[in-house]
Amino acid sequence: xxxxxxxxxxxxxxxxxxxxxxxxxxxxxxxxxxxxxxxxxxxxxxxxxxxxxxxxxxxxxxxxxxxxxxxxxxxxxxxxxxxxxxxxxxxxxxxxxxxxxxxxxxxxxxxxxxxxxxxxxxxxxxxxxxxxxxxxxxxxxxxxxxxxxxxxxxxxxxxxxxxxxxxxxxxxxxxxxxxxxxxxxxxxxxxxxxxxxxxxxxxxxxxxxxxxxxxxxxxxxxxxxxxxxxxxxxxxxxxxxxxxxxxxxxxxxxxxxxxxxxxxxxxxxxxxxxxxxxxxxxxxxxxxxxxxxxxxxxxxxxxxxxxxxxxxxxxxxxxxxxxxxxxxxxxxxxxxxxxxxxxxxxxxxxxxxxxxxxxxxxxxxxxxxxxxxxxxxxxxxxxxxxxxxxxxxxxxxxxxxxxxxxxxxxxxxxxxxxxxxxxxxxxxxxxxxxxxxxxxxxxxxxxxxxxxxxxxxxxxxxxxxxxxxxxxxxxxxxxxxx
Ligand code: F0G
Numbered sequence: 057x058x059x060x061x062x063x064x065x066x067x068x069x070x071x072x073x074x075x076x077x078x079x080x081x082x083x084x085x086x087x088x089x090x091x092x093x094x095x096x097x098x099x100x101x102x103x104x105x106x107x108x109x110x111x112x113x114x115x116x117x118x119x120x121x122x123x124x125x126x127x128x129x130x131x132x133x134x135x136x137x138x139x140x141x142x143x144x145x146x147x148x149x150x151x152x153x154x155x156x157x158x159x160x161x162x163x164x165x166x167x168x169x170x171x172x173x174x175x176x177x178x179x180x181x182x183x184x185x186x187x188x189x190x191x192x193x194x195x196x197x198x199x200x201x202x203x204x205x206x207x208x209x210x211x212x213x214x215x216x217x218x219x220x221x222x223x224x225x226x227x228x229x230x231x232x233x234x235x236x237x238x239x240x241x242x243x244x245x246x247x248x249x250x251x252x253x254x255x256x257x258x259x260x261x262x263x264x265x266x267x268x269x270x271x272x273x274x275x276x277x278x279x280x281x282x283x284x285x286x287x288x289x290x291x292x293x294x295x296x297x298x299x300x301x302x303x304x305x306x307x308x309x310x311x312x313x314x315x316x317x318x319x320x321x322x323x324x325x326x327x328x329x330x331x332x333x334x335x336x337x338x339x340x341x342x343x344x345x346x347x348x349x350x351x352x353x354x355x356x357x358x359x360x361x362x363x364x365x366x367x368x369x370x371x372x373x374x375x376x377x378x379x380x381x382x383x384x385x386x387x388x389x390x391x392x393x394x395x396x397x398x399x400x401x402x403x404x405x406x407x408x409x410x411x412x413x414x415x416x417x418x419x420x421x422x423x424x425x426x427x428x429x430x431x432x433x434x435x436x437x438x439x440x441x442x443x444x445x446x447x448x449x450x451x452x453x454x455x456x457x458x459x460x461x462x463x464x465x466x467x468x469x470x471x472x473x474x475x476x477x478x479x480x481x482x483x484x485x486x487x488x489x490x491x492x493x494x495x496x497x498x499x500x501x502x503x504x505x506x507x508x509x510x511x512x513x514x515x516x517x518x519x520x521x522x523x524x525x526x527x528x529x530x531x532x533x534x535x536x537x538x
Pocket of ligand 1: 197199221222223224225226227293324325326327328329330331387388433435436463464
C-alpha cells in the first residue's frame, strides 16, 4: 500500500499514531487510554484541515464513501462465491480497509439472522421485538466478527503467536481463526470459570490452553506482561481492530431493517468493547449519510458483575471502581472492564441506559428466549431481562423497535440450561422475593425430561398430562375447576 489506509487515534487524549507504532498492549504512550481506528473519512479526521495537517504515516485524504453505491455493492456481494464477499464482515470491507484483501482470514462469519420475538414482545406490551443472533457465527459467538479482523492484521503484521485472556468465547474464536491462519495461539482462561463448551473448542482448534488460578481480570493482568516480554500479538478487545469487525453487525442490522433505524439496541456488558464497537458502527453510518440518527444503545450487566452500572449511578461514568465479579453468566463475569470509558461515551452519545439484572431475572429471560425457539447463552439473556426494566421505567415505548443483541449460542453452556429445567440452578436465597406470578412463569417454562418405561401407553399418558398442563391458567398454574 502506498499510503496507509488508517491511523490509530487515542480515545483519551486524541493523539494520532501510525498503526505500526502501537505498543504491544495497545495503550496510548501519552495517556494510557485505548485507541480506535480512524480513516480519512471518519468524523473528526483531519482531512478537512488540509494536507498540512498530515504528518508522516498519516493517511492521505480520500473520497468520502458513497452510501447508495455501497448499499448496492454490499447486497451484490451476497451472491458472490468469493470467501471475502460471503463474510458478513468483509462484505463491508470498504468501511474497514485495515488489511490487503489477500491477507484476510475468514470463516464466513457474520450474516447472522434477525429474529422476531413475538412472545416476549406480547408479554412486554411492545408491538415489536427483534433479536440479532450473533451466536449464529462459526464458533458460536459475536467474537468471530472481531476476530477475523484483528487476526488478519496479526497475519499481515507477520506475527507467529497470538494470545488472549478470555471468559470463553474470545478463546474459541481466536483459536479457530489462528488455526485457519496457521498461527500459534495461546489462551489464558480463569480455571473453573468458563463453560466446558468453550474450553473444548479452544482445545479442538489446537490452542495452547492455559487455565490460570485466578479470574478473568487476573488473566488480563498476566497477559499484559507477556505481550511486553515476548513477540505475541494481543487479541483482547483493547486491540482496536477487534472493534472494526464488531462494528459490522450495526451495518447488518440496518440492512435487515431496510435502513429504518431501530430506536433501541440492547447489549450485554462485560469488558464493554462490544457496545463501543456497535456505537462506532452506527455513528459511522450516520456520519456518512446512510442514516440520520442512531439507535439508543443500552448496556445490561449482571448484578454480580456491575462496575459500569455502579459507575453510572454513583458518578455518571466519571470514574469506575473495579468489583470482584460473580455471576453464572460466565461470559460477562468481569470486574475491571478495559473499555469502560468508550462505553460511557457511547451511552452519552446515543442516550442509552445502563441497567443491572439479577441471577433470577437472567435465568427467566434465558428460558423465555428459549421458548421462542431461539435460545442463547446466559450472558446474552441479560438483554431481555434488562429490556423488561427499561420498559417498566418508560425508557422503551410500545411503538418503538428494540433489538436485543444475543451474543452467544445456547449450546455454549448446556449445564446451566439443564440445571434450570431440573430446578437446580437458583438457590433458595436467590428465589426470595419471587412473587406468585413469577414462580408460575418459571414453572410454565421448565421442561424437565420425563423418564418412562418403553411402553406406548406410558408415553400417551404423558402426552395427556401435558395437554392438561397446557389448559391450566398460565398465571397461577392451577388446574381449572372441572
Ligand atoms: N456476551 C458474550 C457471550 C460474551 O462472550 C461477552 C464477552 C460479552 C457478552 C460481553 O462483551 O466484553 O465486549 O462487553 N466475552 C469475553 C470473552 C470477554 O473472553 O469471551 P464485551
